[in-house]
Every structure is written in C-alpha cells, then in structure tokens.
Amino acid sequence: MKGRIKMYMTRINESDEEMIEAFRGLGVSRNLATTIAYLKNVDEASSLDIEMNTGLRQPEVSVAMRSMRKNNWIEESSKKLNGKGRPTKIYSLAAPLNKIVRHFEEKVKEENDARLTLVNRLRSLSKE
Numbered sequence: 001m002k003g004r005i006k007m008y009m010t011r012i013n014e015s016d017e018e019m020i021e022a023f024r025g026l027g028v029s030r031n032l033a034t035t036i037a038y039l040k041n042v043d044e045a046s047s048l049d050i051e052m053n054t055g056l057r058q059p060e061v062s063v064a065m066r067s068m069r070k071n072n073w074i075e076e077s078s079k080k081l082n083g084k085g086r087p088t089k090i091y092s093l094a095a096p097l098n099k100i101v102r103h104f105e106e107k108v109k110e111e112n113d114a115r116l117t118l119v120n121r122l123r124s125l126s127k128e
Contacts (some may be wrong), residue, residue, distance in 0.1 A: 008043045011053050015103070026104050032054055035064035036093075036100060044092040065091065073100055 012020070016037040023033035034054045040043060045053075047061045056064070068074040068091075075094040078087035 002121065010038070012037060012055075013078075016041070023104070026108060028104065029064070030061040031064040034059050035068065036073075036097075038047075039091065039093045042092075044090050046088050047088055048088075050091070069102065071095075071100075090113050 012034065019037045020030070020033040023036065024030060034056055035050060038050055038054050042049070047058060047065070049059055050061050056063075056115060065074065069076070073093060074091050075093040077090045080087045080089055
C-alpha cells in the first residue's frame, strides 16, 4: 500500500445522525454538521473519504472545510500519491468536540441576548 492513502470506512451512524440534527437545530448547515460528526470518528480523512462516507458532494465538503479552517477546528496535511498529480489534503479535528459545541453555545447566547435587548426596548417603548 506504499504511496496510497488508507480509505476510512467509518460511516455516519445513528448517534452521528442525532448529533447532526442537534447541530441543525442550532442553525448549523447540514454540510458542516455532517463533516464534524464524521471527523470526530476518525483520526484523519481525505475529502474523498468524507464524501464517500457521508454522502456529501465535493463542493459541500469544501465549504464545510472552509468554515472549519476559519475557526481553527481542523488540521490539514498533504500526502503525495505515486508521485503524480497534486498531493491529497488530509484533514483531522484539531479542536475537541466540546470546544466546537462551546462555539455554538456562545453564538446562541449572543443571539438570545440580542433578542432580549430588543424585547426590553419594546417594553420601554410600550410604556411611553
């Protein structure tokens, strides 16, 4: 297997689906939620691994990776296959899952605080 990347055959399971739905309930895109759920189960994966094991298409994986990269949630490395073509990017979670969840928790708190501020403003306006 020299020069080849090991394919990970870890598929999304029922527990992962539950996690994906919980993320979706917070407004996280299906692509990002699915990618996070998949990467938590493997040490590392290529885009192709993610595509084949999640049902996402390549552009959907790329969009999810862009978001994860922006938040410093993934590590990226490259592996060359048989000396030809571009190196394949390999991804792994760089942040623990609880840190990723905390990010969304903070986002929800900020949104709720903003809504409560508007409610309080409406209350004060209704008293005038």
